[in-house]
Amino acid sequence: MSTLLHLDSSADRSTSRSRAITAAFASAFRDAEPGNTVVHRDLHADPLPHLADASLHWAARLRSADASPEPAAEDLQQRLIAELLGADVLLLGFPLYNYSLPSSLKAWLDHVHVPGQTAPSAISGAPLTGRPAVLVTSRGGDYDSGTVNEGRDHATPVLELILGEEMGMAVTVITTSLTLASSVPALAGQTDRSESEYAHALRLARDLGERFGSSTTTRQR
Numbered sequence: 001m002s003t004l005l006h007l008d009s010s011a012d013r014s015t016s017r018s019r020a021i022t023a024a025f026a027s028a029f030r031d032a033e034p035g036n037t038v039v040h041r042d043l044h045a046d047p048l049p050h051l052a053d054a055s056l057h058w059a060a061r062l063r064s065a066d067a068s069p070e071p072a073a074e075d076l077q078q079r080l081i082a083e084l085l086g087a088d089v090l091l092l093g094f095p096l097y098n099y100s101l102p103s104s105l106k107a108w109l110d111h112v113h114v115p116g117q118t119a120p121s122a123i124s125g126a127p128l129t130g131r132p133a134v135l136v137t138s139r140g141g142d143y144d145s146g147t148v149n150e151g152r153d154h155a156t157p158v159l160e161l162i163l164g165e166e167m168g169m170a171v172t173v174i175t176t177s178l179t180l181a182s183s184v185p186a187l188a189g190q191t192d193r194s195e196s197e198y199a200h201a202l203r204l205a206r207d208l209g210e211r212f213g214s215s216t217t218t219r220q221r
């Protein structure tokens with residue numbers, strides 16, 4: 001019996017590829033074993049506020065003596081962290097917006113990345129070490145090496161850095177690119193590749209959802 005925390009952040013509620021891919025993963029995860037649970041949070045439909053106070057970036061015992069964050073803001077942060085710590089697997093769906101993360105997902109990240117609580121500090125361990133985090137990203141253009149966009153995706157590297165290197169999670173990335181091939185004339189010759197990458201991402205999501213939903217896999221961590 002495992003729990004998946006499934007977060008979506010696309011502002012497209014009907015034709016989003018990242019939402020379709022995370023849905024395929026979540027469905028396979030739920031079906032993998034009786035009792036598996038999926039907690040879904042739609043960060044676009046129910047946006048979180050920005051982090052209310054800079055002191056909330058630190059665990060309470062690491063804050064300066066004059067820090068006084070609003071109790072309601074701290075409560076929200078602790079609820080989000082409890083949701084993350086309570087999950088065996090994290091699934092994030094996000095489009096590339098302006099070469100970066102959707103602001104709705106950034107707000108979540110700012111709440112849950114807390115040195116001394118979710119990330120190690122001199123006085124604490126790392127509770128999320130080795131826990132799987134599956135990143136599903138969807139982007140309109142082509143980011144292959146040699147293209148004009150090479151190195152311009154600033155969304156996935158940030159999440160790999162914070163969730164993987166800082167928080168110690170075991171990150172897997174599923175990418176679908178060229179999603180605008182059928183609507184942007186400059187990408188018109190790439191519709192076949194766009195469709196085949198999307199189909200591959202859906203298959204991979206189903207396979208990984210089934211794998212991470214099986215207790216044999218989650219017990220190994």
Ligand SMILES: Cc1cc2nc3c(=O)[nH]c(=O)nc-3n(C[C@H](O)[C@H](O)[C@H](O)COP(=O)(O)O)c2cc1C
Nearest residue numbers: 010012016017018095097098099138139140141179
């Ligand atoms: C506000 C906004 C900004 C975008 N910026 C970029 C961008 O910088 N690079 C890119 O390749 N595509 C960009 N796109 C296109 C999206 O990344 C693309 O449509 C993607 O498929 C959206 O994900 P979704 O299908 O899950 O909704 C942008 C789209 C929107 C709405």
